[in-house]
Amino acid sequence: MQCIDLFAGAGGLSEGFKRAGFNILAHIEMNPSAALTLKTREAYYYLREHHQLYKYKKYLLGEIDRETLYSFIPNKILDKVICECISDNTIEDIFNKINNLLKNADNNQVDLIIGGPPCQAYSTAGRGRLPDKMKNDARNYLYIQYIKFLEKYRPKMFIFENVLGIFSAQNGKILEDINYRIDRLGYTMDVSIVDASDIGVLQKRKRVIIRGIRKDLNLNMIELNFQSKRKNFVLKDLWEDLPLLNAGESKNGKVYIKKPNKCIKSLHLREFGWDILTWHNSRPNNEQDLKIYKICVQTWNDKRKKLKYNELPLELRTHKNCKTYLDRFNVLDYEGIAHTMVAHIAKDGHYYIHPDLKQNRSISVREAARIQSFPDNYYFENSRTAAFTQIGNAVPPILAEFIANNIKEILERRQF
Template sequence: MITADALQIRQRKLARLRSGGSPRALEICSGAGGLSLGLQTAGIELAAHVEIDPEAAESYALNFANGRDLKGPWALPRNMESVSAAELITDLGLPTSAADSFDVLAAGLPCQAFARIGRSKLRSVSGGKEDAFQQDPRASLYRRFLKYVEDTQPLAIVIENVPDILNFGGHNVPEEICEHLEAAGYSTGYTLLNAAYFGVPQIRERLFIVAFAHVLGEQPRFPVPTHFAELPSGYQGTRRVALKHVDQNSGRFHRLHEPADSLKAAVGARAALADLPRITEHVDDPRVIRRRKLTEVLPYRESKKALSEYASMMRNWEGFSTAAGTDGHLVRLTPRDFPIFEAMDHGADYPQARKLAEKLFKEALSRKRLNGIHKNSSAYRDLRAEIVPPYDPDKFPNKWWKLDPAKPSRTLTAHMGKDTYSHIHYDGQQCRTISVREAARLQSFPDGFAFAGAMNAAFRQIGNAVPPLLGLAVARVLKEQLDRAVQSADNLQVA
């Protein structure tokens, strides 16, 4: 039950918005700021954030400092488990209390324990325990988030996570979160949204929870798709597993929007990347790539073809526009696999790559006149190691994947910080995995968005982020509902 003090705080916040104040947001586990960029673009002020990763916190500061000292408290990493809302207020020198400082509370809570891709890793490090993911302390961070709700009394709440949080060992975590929020005086709703349906050149399914304080008189709504995309079978299967324990008739669960095929087609990889610099130095002169800094700017490619609508948006995002070029043109140096990348078909994965490697190996044996040597000889083994990747295609069928230029990318993950083979560039002549800036484009980060740290850290930050365009779609609906609530309050005041 909501207390009289909490109700008074929320009414005070509504009155501030009614007097012309902008909604102010606190984001927990902000990462580099994908969701924050969406919130800001929708007209919500970024008042504070909490992020434990030092490089992601630095990236956030670089892009959202707005005059703040980049060496000051705004840029410091913080652990949501150990810093309270009151301590955050003090650190940042905000003039109001924790309860009066924020109107919107957002969070992209760590997903490793919930995501099935992370559960196998947790089993590995725990000695094979099947329920290791349930013991991961990150799985209970949403309870710490609920403490932030209690301390900050926001008018609106938005939470993002992976679909598997709906089926966490048979437990529907969003239902539990919504139950707690409803007991605290909020109307709640949750659903799955796919980034490709909102103009992101990537098939990326995510869970969103939205809640509004009862004082607003609003029920949560979610954005309607603007683009049509067919989900590959693997994503359909993941969706079915995630929804297994969801009551489709729940008052909290919002049925999934299925985009009409009359909508604009989803943005494909070529439309997203074609104007970015052509990178061949990894083959021609690897020293160039080794010397290149993440911050080095290269010119856009010149073409007689018109710039795609998506590329134009990435170049001209308000506050992050670029002119002649952009940075982030670092790629992994993996010379063994360059010939395989070149020969792979669009949309091909590791089993085909392995077959191509075996073919290249046989050709090399013939070329070097080594067809008759024994498989256990050092010459045979050494040559094979130079050409053929060691992974078992039966165990790693999805380890590699070559972009299809006409279709959205597969989901980018934080694992890109260690391995980008899941996203091989569609242009076989460039025979490489994607660059940092190309990953950022596929995630819908504008070209003027800067990433701190080295290449691996940048890939990790991008893979961890909420796609800004998806965050913007959610934020726009949330902002419209806040504005309507404020207008309703104005009308009531006049009456």
């Protein structure tokens, strides 16, 4: 079965659907760094399939550059990544590129479309920060572009992923309009709320999943079964094999300090024989931040209490506002799971302070990636800031795989 991933980001949805056996015909993504990450992931899969994974490892170890890595990969594989912003001005060009990919595919039809428009315009936090509550944000209407792909390719099903704020966006009018347009196209849709932690991701992450089926297929939805698959793993288990870091430090290469434990194995973070750690890089912090981190971690360890900004010593406060946004600093719980990973981690790590007092820093890129359930062989391209942004915006691959298996079960009930 063949699918297109719209607004693909770093490829969390694609990764999950690929694991479930879907072929990703095309990834559409406007961000150049995320698009390179998608190409590098396609390179990984191609080289693994052709028993040449040593070439990918050479790239991760810095023995060859990206251009050399891509030279090993056929253009038809790299061309699956279409780096364009989806708009009225570009959509026909994107359609043409997809059509060319379809000509060379074993299956010349699109069975499934997946993706979710950027969520900032629907986010309640985003609306709260801006005076016009993002009513004039063009991203509010990217769902219309998504629906144009449904109209063009008539897939059997679709998946539309987004934040809970889509329910209240423009007082519910956005979701109403999606439902109206979908119905007119001949699809029925089902709306579910999922929490990634219910299916094993070590993070509280609630999302809206809209599943759609073409009416003429006479297929019924199979309920998304949210019975907990978590095995009482905690963040301490998730990071057990990673070397200790100081703020501003990096430890990459063949530097794992332990073999993978049950948690790491069950989440498929280190496949058998994988020995190269990448992006275990932590951002540098100034002395004031490190003093604040230390106090926050000590308070959490001693009292299981999160320190509010107005409870910091006066000499460590840099803002006069001590009435709002008091939870500027947040320590992750070694003995629990993480709160929601968001793209703001690219700006600072104050909301993701490492719980180990000896390390006294915010979490590394790889630690964040593991919270999102990305495997260690997943490489994020370009800068640390770009990597954090991609991770914060992503759909956890384990959540994507869970949804993909549900879609697969629905479609396999009928022979096409």
